[in-house]
Amino acid sequence: MDKELMNIDNKESNPLEVGKQFKDSVDQNINLNKNQNERYVNVVPDFSKEELDSVEIHSSIAKEIRMEKYKLTLSILLSIIVLFLSTFFLALYFATKDVALGINKSSMPHPGITITGIALPIIVIIVNLIRLSHLTSDIKRYRAELIMGRERIPLFLLNTYKKIIKNYIYLNWICITIYLYSSIIAGVLFGINQAIKSPNINTTVIICLVILGVTIVFHILALIFNYKRKGNIDAYYGYEIVTIEQQLLLRKEANKFCMIFFFTILLIIGFVITIPILLVRKKQNKKLLWFI
16 A cells, blocks of 8 residues: 555656646647637638629639539529420420320320429529539638638639549540440441341431440540640649549549449340340240240
8 A cells, every 4th residue: 555655656756747747738738729720710801892803813713613603504504494394394284185286195295204304403403503602602712812812722623623533434434335335236236237128227327326426526525625624723733632542532432333323224224125025025935035
């Protein structure tokens, strides 16, 4: 018991331990003050609209701002058009019995399609309006920080940069899928056409080849466009604003998503093609498959 008390007294009276505790306490206070100062520095005062509009933004950043605004605005306008057309045909479908505006009721879009065409555009409009509001707030803060003499990388620009990196992957997967399916369809139809000499099949082959040609042109132009956007941002800041590790992670995520989507669509197409064939063979009392 006496030894334990002596050990406690020695620890309390040890100048090294006391000095270490004092140093740790000072470091904690310094870090606390530093965090408080950082929070204070990040506070941006409210500038007037005239002051914010007077700030000149570099052309590279201004171009990305305009492009983002145009993209969101165009998406909203297209969604409004789809919403209007879907609402119109849905009302027309239930308002008429046989023919309306020269259109047979049997030729009108099914309510399931038009209701989907109403719901999806509403969701797109709401999401894009929220994004547009966030973009406006971020640009306002960016201008305010330029007035205060400090410049940060805007949040919308970081998100745009990440989208550009993912767009390379999405674009390649989409175009390669179109190349694959169009080539297969064109090749199969060309072979059938050689056997039965049908002009209708020949027209379908030409359509597939046109789709292939348009996709190739679009693929090249889109890659150049994305590469130019990324290059403009890199040239302005003098470095890649997203680290190599983050870029590799973004590419991995995009590839994983595209791979799952691709094979899911492939599976669905396989079922769509296979099931009717099996039903026909069953009605003809044939084996479902050659090995069954």
